[in-house]
Amino acid sequence: MKNYINSSKVLKTGAMVAVLFMGQSCGISVLDEDVVSGISNDYLNTAQGFNDGVNSVYTGLRDWYGTERGNNFTVFGTDTYQNGADGSHKFINTYDGAFDARSAHVREVWDLFYATINGANAVIERAPNVTGITDAVRKERVAEVKAIRAHHYFILTQLFGGVDLRLTETLTPTKVAARATVPQMYTAIIKDLEEAIPDLDARYRHPNYGRFTKAAAQHLLGKVYLTKATSEAKAADDYAKAEALLKQVIATPGAALLADFGDVHRQGNEMNNEVVFGVQYTTNPLSNGGGNNSHLYFLMEYDVMPGMRRDVTNGRPFKRYMPTKYTLNQVFVNRENDSRYYKTFKDVYYSNNPGTYNTNYDKSKAKITVAAGDTAIYDPGFEMPEAERAKRKYQVLTPSMYDERRFPALRKNIDGNRADLTAEQGVRDYIAFRLADTYLMLAEAQFKQGKVDEATQNINMVRRRAAWPGKQKEMEITPAQLTMDFIMEERERELLGEQMRWFDLKRWGVLVERVKLHNNQAAPNIKDFHVLRPIPQNQIDRVEGGPSAFPQNPGF
Secondary structure, three states: OOOEOOHHHHHHHHHHHHHHHOOOOOOOOOOHHHOOOOOOHHHHHOHHHHHHHHHHHHHHHHHOOOOHHHHHHHOOOOOOEEEOOOOOOHHHHHOOOOOOOOOHHHHHHHHHHHHHHHHHHHHHHHHHHOOOOOHHHHHHHHHHHHHHHHHHHHHHHHHHOOOOOOOOOOOOOOOOOOOOOHHHHHHHHHHHHHHHHHHOEOOOOOOOEOOOEHHHHHHHHHHHHHHHOOOOOOOOOHHHHHHHHHHHHHHOOOOOOOOOHHHHOOOOOOOOOOEEEEEOOOOOHHHOOOOOOHHHOOOOOHHHOOOOOOOOOOOOOOOOEEEOHHHHHHHOOOOOOEOHHHHHEEOEEEOOOOEEEEOOOOOOOOEEEEOOOOEEEEOOOOOOOHHHHHOOOOEEOOHHHOOOOOOOEEOOOOOOOOOOOOOOOOOOOEEEEEHHHHHHHHHHHHHHOOOHHHHHHHHHHHHHHHEOOOOHHHHOOOHHHOOHHHHHHHHHHHHOOOOOHHHHHHHHOOHHHHHHHHOOOOOOOOOHHHHOOOOOHHHHHOOOOHHHHOOOOOOO
16 A cells, blocks of 8 residues: 555564563563564574564554554643543643552553664664675664664653663563663764664655655754753753754755645645654554554544534544643634644534434524534634524534533544544554654754744744745744744644654753643642653562662652
């Protein structure tokens, strides 16, 4: 269906190679449902085994992007999203005492990431001895897994601070581990990416779609420097280095913002010129792993409303993430010129359960009668007067009617190609890096260096694209209008729900402040120490010396 890395081969052989990769840090097999035993340790030294090992490392990206844990760690507990009605991980949003070192998500991220890291270590170490491949392929594949190893250590460092920095293959279980410092983590991350970039494919889109390219690694390294600049590892030239890298991404032939913001996340269009790097999923249930599950979490409870029932098109609504009032009333306040509110949130539901019903929230009329395909629910995003609502033949959902079950649903992840209406395994690729983010990071790096005019030009590149037709001029801002607060809001207008916000707030040093201001569910509990996640207790317990050798993060 797509010119992908061979996903079925990734999944089947990923299970085999995972057997070789399991070291002291790993309590879970990457693909334990299909483990094949009895694989020779020499398999990875063959051309086929080497290729399978590389593909297995790629599957580790599915442990983060599009998963419940990846979304909960980045969307929950921020200024722009809070919890909806359902879900077993609300404590990640509320920062209450239930979120501790024994929480499943911290354990899963830790174990799964280290399985991937150990796989990357194995590929890198075995590469010189592999026969049957060209030196060019060998160098490119090693560069790819170095980029993934850097990616995983970057995520771990942002979540936990300094972690166990292992850059060689772990072949047997060991109880010896120690936490590196944050500067040591950044040194290793940057070294991997700087070594990878020259050997990666220079084309914007790799012909074997789904592989790391030079532009993808430059985008990631730009974000690393931008983040490092506000960390304890900061250096005076971090912003300048980020700026140079991000400019190179934008200058790559083929890189382009799409003309219409609504097309970026349109299903079936995931391979577009705005995508710097995407994580693969597939319609084949045998090679889709756990699937891209992001489609589940951002939807409201439409399926029990008059005229509606659950279907594949509108999605299975887990109603986990509810946008905060700050998101709706301040971030997306400009809807006359900016198209992104209506292209980000779903505003119309067409009846798939025709009949006559009593109304249950829009009391401007007692009943509605809808035929198949008629509008059943309209969410205009503003307080439509009762008299105006009474004229409509459907229910109108206004902001005063929002609650933890009814709220604006994010369009970006809706997946109409799932197997059936109960399917949790989504099939859409996950857009991990995209060019609008590159422009916004570039603007941030320039702003931090006092290059306000250049930063404004890059912000306006994104804003002009977001304009309604004929409103491009109204969307432009002047250098005098560009502030850090403006950048903070512009990123969410563009990137809402794309697994970035918690990291952004932490990078800016405003996580606690902004959560207290804008997330009423989290405000009473969040403390300064919540800028880190707890080290999983099972990791501390299995280290020789326990907490004295592998200390827990403060507050947990």
